[in-house]
Amino acid sequence: MAAAVEGVRHRTVEANGVRLHVAEAGPEGGAVVLLVHGFPDLWYGWRHQMAALAARGYRAVAPDLRGYGDSAAPPDASSYTTFHVVGDLVALIADLGQPQVFVVGHDWGAMVAWQLCLLRPDLVRALVNLSVAYHPRRPEGSPLQAIKAACGEDHYMCFFQKPGVAEAVFAKTDLKYVFKKIFGMRKPAPLIIAKDKSFFDSIDSDGTCPAWLSEEDVSYYSDKFAKTGFTGGLNYYRCMNLYVSYKLGAFCTMDWSSCKSSDKIHSWDLDLTYNTPGVKDFIQKGGLKACVPNLEDVVVMEGVGHFINQEKPKEISDHICEFFSKF
Secondary structure (H helix, E strand, C coil): CCCCCCCCEEEEEEECCEEEEEEEECCCCCCEEEEECCCCCCHHHHHHHHHHHHHCCCEEEEECCCCCCCCCCCCCHHHHCHHHHHHHHHHHHHHHCCCCEEEEEECHHHHHHHHHHHHCHHHEEEEEEECCCCCCCCCCCCHHHHHHHHHCCCEHHHHCCCCCHHHHHHHCCCHHHHHHHHHCCCCCCCCECCCCCCCHHHCCCCCCCCCCCCHHHHHHHHHHHHHHCCHHHHHHHHCHHHCCCCCHHHHCCCCHHHCCCEEEEEEECCCCCCCCCCHHHHHHCCHHHHHCCCEEEEEEECCCCCCHHHHCHHHHHHHHHHHHCCC
């Protein structure tokens, strides 16, 4: 197991019927910044931001989401709807004892953070999201149907759908290699699994450790996922069609008019999500701003891959702190 991160303390919170492992840094009386990770990540992906926020007097709080790390992992994919995961964060915020928090999300964590703002706008003071833009509910089709229409049946999210299939591929692959491949992705295009290639052979990176990641970092991830497996994280993808923007969203009337938090989105030109067909234009040509009227800024960084909070930790930490200092 990798060494403990200096200045980070750990505890367990019973929240929304599940056990959540929570990492914290900074003074307990400081304004809370809730950091929400994506796939395949952990609280650990925020270690650089936690140190930067703590140094500026914030209380940085980074949970392992349900299904990940040292948090509980319900086996049923239907336990990973946005209502479940947002409910976990609402319960965690209540445990923290502050009426409002700042929020930062990345990847799946960004998707959850957008929905937290919609479902409980009273809890969010301001939001910075990385990688994944907000998209409104599409009543004419599910999120998975939209992915298939844009990218075809060989998109990696389609591969993740069938229980046990992706797990088997991950299980027979050295986990250190898994994380070096995934963290090293830099192709500015959706991840498509070629007919004559495996999942990992379809990833453009060569499996060497990225310069911004240490062998110790890789060991932390591989040790944790060796214990938990990947089913918890994959269940988020398998629950896409129960995601609040589609089936469950049909029972909710949600818009941004009641959300007073200010928002900021970061993307980067080598990110596979930013380069999904239609996304770049949606972000750059006013579609996102039309959906999220309180959006203050869009930052696109050049020459950076998907895991920007780890690849460019100082730049992202400075952006976060500068934005939150306005409130």
